[in-house]
Amino acid sequence: MQEAGRGPHDMGGESAGPVDQAAHDRLMWEKRVDALVTLLGHKDRQVLRVDELRRGIEQLGAAAYDRMSYYERWVASMTNVLLEKGIITSDELGRRMAEVEARQAEEAGR
Amino acid sequence: MTDQHAGHDHTPPADQDGPLTYYQTMEIALRELLVEKGVVTADQIRAAVEAMDARTPAAGGRVVAKAWCDLDFKQRLIADGTAACEELGIDMGPTRLVVVENTDDIHNVIVCTLCSCYPRMLLGPPPDWYKSRAYRSRVVREPRAVLREFGTELPDHFDVRVHDSTADMRYLVLPRRPDGTSNLSEEALADLVGRDCLVGVTLPRLP
Numbered sequence: 242m243q244e245a246g247r248g249p250h251d252m253g254g255e256s257a258g259p260v261d262q263a264a265h266d267r268l269m270w271e272k273r274v275d276a277l278v279t280l281l282g283h284k285d286r287q288v289l290r291v292d293e294l295r296r297g298i299e300q301l302g303a304a305a306y307d308r309m310s311y312y313e314r315w316v317a318s319m320t321n322v323l324l325e326k327g328i329i330t331s332d333e334l335g336r337r338m339a340e341v342e343a344r345q346a347e348e349a350g351r
Numbered sequence: 352m353t354d355q356h357a358g359h360d361h362t363p364p365a366d367q368d369g370p371l372t373y374y375q376t377m378e379i380a381l382r383e384l385l386v387e388k389g390v391v392t393a394d395q396i397r398a399a400v401e402a403m404d405a406r407t408p409a410a411g412g413r414v415v416a417k418a419w420c421d422l423d424f425k426q427r428l429i430a431d432g433t434a435a436c437e438e439l440g441i442d443m444g445p446t447r448l449v450v451v452e453n454t455d456d457i458h459n460v461i462v463c464t465l466c467s468c469y470p471r472m473l474l475g476p477p478p479d480w481y482k483s484r485a486y487r488s489r490v491v492r493e494p495r496a497v498l499r500e501f502g503t504e505l506p507d508h509f510d511v512r513v514h515d516s517t518a519d520m521r522y523l524v525l526p527r528r529p530d531g532t533s534n535l536s537e538e539a540l541a542d543l544v545g546r547d548c549l550v551g552v553t554l555p556r557l558p
Contacts, residue, residue, distance in 0.1 A: 253464030253515065257488040260500050262480050269400075270375050273382060275476070276399035280391045284445070288390060291518040295466060311467070311482055313374040320381055329384050337380035345371050 249303035271312040278319060289322055297322045403476065408546035410441055411473040411523060415549065416541035418450075419528040432523065436473065443472050443521075451514055452525040453551075458509045460498070460551035461522040462490045468516035470523050474546055481550065491515065501552040524551040532558055 281289035297318030323329050385391050414436060418425035428435035432448030451459040464487045469477035480486050490497045494511045514522045526548045547553040
């Protein structure tokens with residue numbers, strides 16, 4: 242639990258090093274995370290609002306916030322909010338992630 | 352949820368053969384579940400990715416060039432950025448657009464200190480540096496030093512104004528029209544306007 246007051250995301254005015262201007266091409270999985278957030282937030286669905294995504298990111302905790310990449314934070318927050326809302330269950334998610342890993346291992350083994 | 356994924360690689364190749372990271376696995380699992388439950392369709396996801404890839408800073412350049420050439424449009428753009436963009440067929444979605452104008456002695460810069468809010472409908476997705484800790488932390492405290500890193504040196508008499516975006520309100524910088532461009536067409540002017548000058552870290556290219 243972070244201290245009340247300033248969260249790990251609230252960094253305006255802090256000291257930091259030079260701005261790294263190197264760009265990376267967004268990976269396909271990152272684009273899909275972005276697309277999912279856009280679609281789930283669409284007014285016809287309202288499954289995940291931007292403020293809910295933000296709150297989920299801010300609740301990851303300072304250590305995770307710093308360690309995770311940008312879209313890792315997004316997918317983690319999106320997943321947590323959908324779990325909270327009961328749109329998916331942790332059982333479903335855990336089983337499906339294991340299946341995805343097993344499929345991947347099988348493909349790699351071919 | 353625990354994070355099982357320390358010491359990861361932020362930039363695996365797009366055609367990676369290696370094992371999926373924990374969060375890549377999560378994305379696949381989540382997406383499959385949402386499609387099976389009928390919350391979204393695979394076609395909708397594909398279309399959303401394509402729409403996002405199609406958005407570039409050219410739309411922002413078009414808005415700025417129009418404002419440089421049409422004073423009435425410029426006034427409407429500053430009064431209500433969202434409505435003025437809609438005139439040009441650019442849908443801002445649920446967000447409100449506020450356009451901040453650079454003058455002879457005011458220079459504007461935009462940031463989102465809390466996350467990465469950005470006028471995506473006009474510029475496409477934000478560059479990595481816009482989302483970085485260094486930019487978000489420092490530009491509100493030492494904007495001139497940050498601008499210098501982008502090669503932008505402003506004379507002392509400029510008032511530098513930094514605007515912190517929110518989820519619902521996005522900013523766009525309206526740069527000053529460069530000197531010596533009175534003969535250029537709107538299309539040629541739009542080509543001078545790159546992404547970074549619409550964020551305010553650089554100035555428009557000279558023709």
